[in-house]
Amino acid sequence: MPSDNLAKQAPAFRAALIDWYDQNARDLPWRSAPSTYGTVVSEFMLQQTQVKTVLPYFDAWLKKYPNFKQLATASEEQVLKSWEGLGYYSRARNLHKLAKEVSEIPESELPTDSKSWLKFPGVGPYAAAAICSISFDDPSAVVDGNVVRILSRITADESDYKNSTDAAKSYRDLVQELLNPERPGDHNQAMMELGATVCHKQSPNCLLCPVREFCKGYAEGIAEEVPKLAKTKFEDKSVNRAWIQDGKRVLLHKIPDSAKRMKGLHELPELLPLKLATPKAKPLAKRKRSITRYRITENIYKFSPAKLPQQLPTDYLWVEHSKLGELPFSGPHRRWITELLDD
């Protein structure tokens, strides 16, 4: 890997990149009036989520929770409700916990280095480097999916990677050498901006690229073929759920804190915990969706409340139709309930 050559050209690379960024940076709300809080919120929301999706959530979030203290005093249900539809809901819970921890720290004692920020919930190597470089000029380079893509192309790295984590590790040293020590936050954002707007996964716009002259992948015509990341295999899975109405109420399951995922969200109950047998009749609704490596078929069956056990298990609740809007759901559950209520 020609990283030695690239490292020697680091000053020229940095200059070309930052000049381009100064001219072409998108006007994003978390850039217009930067604060540590706004930076933290944006970095949590942007994990595995595209800018366009985040925009409306970010604005609403800052209006509702303008600072760490206000977020810290909100209820978890409110916080999850505000996150509804963004996905990866543990991010919201972790951001809430982080706000509670940060609120207890006098502002002058808030850490400004990425190693310290790693201790906060929901903050991994990427977020720690992003937050500290942007907010405190800490010289920590980020390695996200964009950076991996850019550097694999610039170095014409045709290695086969099992996953993005392994690829990120292989660029840790190079990306740190390239970092602009004068403006680490802008440099990091410039790399990600370049990946998001020019160095696309498919059909990279090399003719507009400010660092094309450093790009071995471009010179060799293989930019589009790297990085080589193993493809994930999908697994089919089906889940059976119950739609049970009793007058103007519908039965829901609140996912407990002891669960592995989607804690605190509500969902249409699965059949097994309610001792409901899978009907032979056609389901009321059939929905397909993909989550990570699963293709899930959700079968939603209609039951009469009379079929339920005498005593409902814990965490199951009847909710008035008029109150459904107040509870947090994941996007799909929110959609299904809306669709089924219209029937």
Next chain:
DNA sequence: AATCCGGGGCT
């Protein structure tokens, strides 16, 4: 080291 989390936008 492997596995899991959701959703939307784009081609």
Next chain:
DNA sequence: AGCCCAGGATT
């Protein structure tokens, strides 16, 4: 309909 995306926690 598939593919991808400003990753982190858990085991």
